[in-house]
Amino acid sequence: GESVGLHLPTLSVQEGDNSIINCAYSNSASDYFIWYKQESGKGPQFIIDIRSNMDKRQGQRVTVLLNKTVKHLSLQIAATQPGDSAVYFCAESYYGQNFVFGPGTRLSVLP
Amino acid sequence: GAGVSQSPSNKVTEKGKDVELRCDPISGHTALYWYRQSLGQGLEFLIYFQGNSAPDKSGLPSDRFSAERTGGSVSTLTIQRTQQEDSAVYLCASSLLRDTATTNYGYTFGSGTRLTVV
Numbered sequence: 001g002e003s004v005g006l007h008l009p010t011l012s013v014q015e016g017d018n019s020i021i022n023c024a025y026s027n028s029a030s031d032y033f034i035w036y037k038q039e040s041g042k043g044p045q046f047i048i049d050i051r052s053n054m055d056k057r058q059g060q061r062v063t064v065l066l067n068k069t070v071k072h073l074s075l076q077i078a079a080t081q082p083g084d085s086a087v088y089f090c091a092e093s094y095y096g097q098n099f100v101f102g103p104g105t106r107l108s109v110l111p
Numbered sequence: 112g113a114g115v116s117q118s119p120s121n122k123v124t125e126k127g128k129d130v131e132l133r134c135d136p137i138s139g140h141t142a143l144y145w146y147r148q149s150l151g152q153g154l155e156f157l158i159y160f161q162g163n164s165a166p167d168k169s170g171l172p173s174d175r176f177s178a179e180r181t182g183g184s185v186s187t188l189t190i191q192r193t194q195q196e197d198s199a200v201y202l203c204a205s206s207l208l209r210d211t212a213t214t215n216y217g218y219t220f221g222s223g224t225r226l227t228v229v
Binding site: 034044089091099100103104 | 115146151152154202204217219220
C-alpha cells in the first residue's frame, strides 16, 4: 500500500562518516527501484535506481544494494556531508509504473 | 518545460472554500501523479493519470477531492469545501511510459503547492 500518516524515523550521522538508510519493500514482483532525496521545501529528486536483475549499483558517493530474498533495499552514502541532510524515500514498482513509496527516513548530519 | 511546474507554490484558504491546484508536467510525459505530504510525513498517493486511460482514483481521501487532466497535459486537483486536515503539501509528478530505451523512468516531481486551511 501507499505510505500514509507515518512519522519519519531519523538517522543522525557525523559529518564524514558513512550513512546507511534501509527500506523494506512489499511486492516480490517489483522489478525496478529508486531512491529519492527530498530537501526542505522541495519535491523529491531522483538519486539512483536499480533493476531487479542487479544486486548492487554505484553512483557518485552513493551505492544501492538490493536483496530480493528478504525484500530489502539500502542506500549507502559515503563521507556524508551537511548537504546530504534531507528525507530519503525508497520507491518500488513493477514495470516502472505506479511507484509505491516507503515512509521515508530523515538523515541529519552532525558537524 | 524543463521540469514539472506547480502553481501556486503557496495557498492559504479559509475553511469551507474550494481550491484548485495546477500541475504542468514535462512535455511528452504520459503519466501524471498527485501525492499529498503532511508535515514531516511520507507521500500519500492520491490519483494517477496514464494517457487516455481512465484515471486511478483509488487514493482520493473523500469525494471532496477530484482531478482532471486536459489534453493529456495539464492537470488540476480540486478540493471542495476545504477542511483544516487538508492542509499539506500537494506534489505532482510525471513520468515516461516505460520502454527498453529509457534508462531512468522514475518520476520527476514538482516543488509542490503548500496548502494551508485556516
